[in-house]
Amino acid sequence: MRQATLHQLKVFEAVARHNSFTRAAEELFLTQPTVSMQVKQLAKAVGLPLFEQVGKRLYLTTAGKELFGTCKELFEKLSLFESTIADLKGLKRGALRLSVITTAKYIIPRLLGLFSQRYPGIDISLKVTNHERISDRLLTNQDDIYVMSQLPQDFDIAIHPFLENPLVVLAPRSHPLVKEKNIPLKRLADELFIMREPGSGTRQAVQKLFDEHGISVRVKLELGSNEAIKQAIAGGLGISVLSRHTLTSESMNREIAILDVEHFPIHRHWYAVYPAGKQLSIVAQTFFDYLMHEGKAIAEQTFLNGL
Numbered sequence: 001m002r003q004a005t006l007h008q009l010k011v012f013e014a015v016a017r018h019n020s021f022t023r024a025a026e027e028l029f030l031t032q033p034t035v036s037m038q039v040k041q042l043a044k045a046v047g048l049p050l051f052e053q054v055g056k057r058l059y060l061t062t063a064g065k066e067l068f069g070t071c072k073e074l075f076e077k078l079s080l081f082e083s084t085i086a087d088l089k090g091l092k093r094g095a096l097r098l099s100v101i102t103t104a105k106y107i108i109p110r111l112l113g114l115f116s117q118r119y120p121g122i123d124i125s126l127k128v129t130n131h132e133r134i135s136d137r138l139l140t141n142q143d144d145i146y147v148m149s150q151l152p153q154d155f156d157i158a159i160h161p162f163l164e165n166p167l168v169v170l171a172p173r174s175h176p177l178v179k180e181k182n183i184p185l186k187r188l189a190d191e192l193f194i195m196r197e198p199g200s201g202t203r204q205a206v207q208k209l210f211d212e213h214g215i216s217v218r219v220k221l222e223l224g225s226n227e228a229i230k231q232a233i234a235g236g237l238g239i240s241v242l243s244r245h246t247l248t249s250e251s252m253n254r255e256i257a258i259l260d261v262e263h264f265p266i267h268r269h270w271y272a273v274y275p276a277g278k279q280l281s282i283v284a285q286t287f288f289d290y291l292m293h294e295g296k297a298i299a300e301q302t303f304l305n306g307l
C-alpha cells in the first residue's frame, strides 16, 4: 500500500461510487485508459484485484469493498482537516503554549486577557516557572513562545527585547537603611538575606554582582517564590533582591521599601524568545505580533504607572 497515491485512491473511489470507469473518467476530467491504469496500479499496490467484471457489470471484490470503506473515512477526515485549517487561518481555533519566568506573571496574564477576548477560540496554556526550567523547556521545544530575562548560551534563538526588568533591594519599611541614600554595597553583608532558589535567574544575577565586588551575604532563608519572599521581608525575616515588577500590590508597598544601594537596580530585560528557525504556528505568530506591539505598549504603561 506504500506505493499507492492519494490520486489513485480518489480515482478508485469515483469508479467504485459510479460503478463505472466511464463515468468516473467524466467526473474527474480524465481519459478512460488513464482511469483504468490508475486503478490497475492501485490493485498492484494492494496485491489483490479491486473489481471484477461479470458480463457488462462491474463489481467490487471483497478487497475493493474494504478499500472503498477506507477511502470514504479517509476523505471525510481530510475534508475535516481542511476545514480545521481554514478555521486556523481565520484564527477561529487553535492552541497557544507559553512559558514565562516568575516575574513576568505580573504582566503576561493581563495581556492575555485582551488577546483572548479578541480570539476566543484560541486555548492558551501558560507555564510560569524559573529561569532554569524555562531554559529546559526552550531547549526541548515544549512551547511556542518564552518570556525570559537570562538568555541561554550555545543555543540558536530568535531574541526580541520586550520590557525592562530591573532588580531592586527590598527591605521592610521599618528598616533603618530605608532613610539612607546611596548605601554602599558592602553594607548588605551585615544584613540577613532572603534568596531565591538555585536555578532562579534573579539569584544568578544577584550572585554575579556580589561575586564581582567580593561580597558574601548571609543567606538566612531560601524561598522558591517571589510572593513568599515579599511576605518574609514584610514579616521582618530579612532583606532581598527581587524584580521591580513584583511590587504590584498597594498594600504590600506600604510594608516594603526599595533601598537606594549602589550598583542597583541591576538592569535586566525580559525577552520574547523562540528557537531560531522554528516556524511559528499562525496562532503563535499572531500572539507574538500582538505581544511585541500592543502588548509591549500596555506593559510599558503599566510599568511606568507602577513606578
Ligand code: PGA
Residues within 6 Å of the ligand: 101, 102, 103, 104, 129, 130, 131, 132, 148, 149, 150, 165, 196, 199, 200, 201, 202, 203, 243
Ligand atoms: P527567576 O527569573 O524566576 O528565574 O528568578 C526571574 C527573572 O529573571 O526576572
